[in-house]
């Protein structure tokens with residue numbers, strides 16, 4: 001990145017010569033990148049658990065993305081999709097809620113010359129199975145997690161409804177950074193974890209200030225459907241309905257203040273329009 005910026009600087013300074021060694025990097029803002037990966041799909045029979053009537057939406061298929069954020073100070077994995085073993089079987093599988101995964105995240109990473117040891121940091125919107133599917137495969141990354149989420153996910157027995165510790169138990173051995181509330185990941189304000197509890201005790205969303213795309217927020221499961229957002233629907237299985245509504249208010253205010261766009265992670269109609277790795281947003 002620095003080399004690229006250096007070349008640009010050289011072009012700009014061509015008239016005055018360009019042989020004076022190291023140049024300051026004038027263009028680090030453009031170095032922030034976001035890669036979107038297809039980490040599976042969910043197919044629901046019934047959407048009533050999301051407090052959405054089956055006749056209110058025709059949507060039954062949900063996207064399950066993973067994201068890689070490249071910052072000059074490190075590489076962050078945000079959300080871990082469905083378990084990689086889902087890809088062992090072709091097509092839809094399961095009962096009730098169906099799952100599918102066409103290509104593992106680890107395999108997709110090879111397209112951009114990365115592997116499961118390439119991350120400096122990992123953070124998950126929350127610890128449900130469709131967000132931590134690859135958690136145990138990540139090697140050597142520091143886990144950033146809300147203390148409340150950690151305490152529930154690692155309690156014995158687990159007190160986080162819907163969590164499957166067999167998918168994430170190795171995180172206990174990872175280097176950990178416990179946070180309580182918002183967290184500026186790289187210290188320059190451009191990648192920020194925003195606390196949004198309610199779906200789970202330590203649910204969180206991610207703000208990324210992209211230079212060309214503009215600021216965006218990855219929703220986690222603050223909302224599952226477009227309708228969940230417009231009509232403030234709280235799934236019946238959320239651990240705290242009041243906290244969820246307060247988190248919706250807080251994130252909506254944040255979006256307005258930052259002029260940021262919200263990407264609902266599970267919204268397939270949006271996901272289908274997004275560029276996928278190896279393409280990226282910057």
Ligand SMILES: [Zn+2]
Nearest residue numbers: 128130131221
């Ligand atoms: Zn989810």
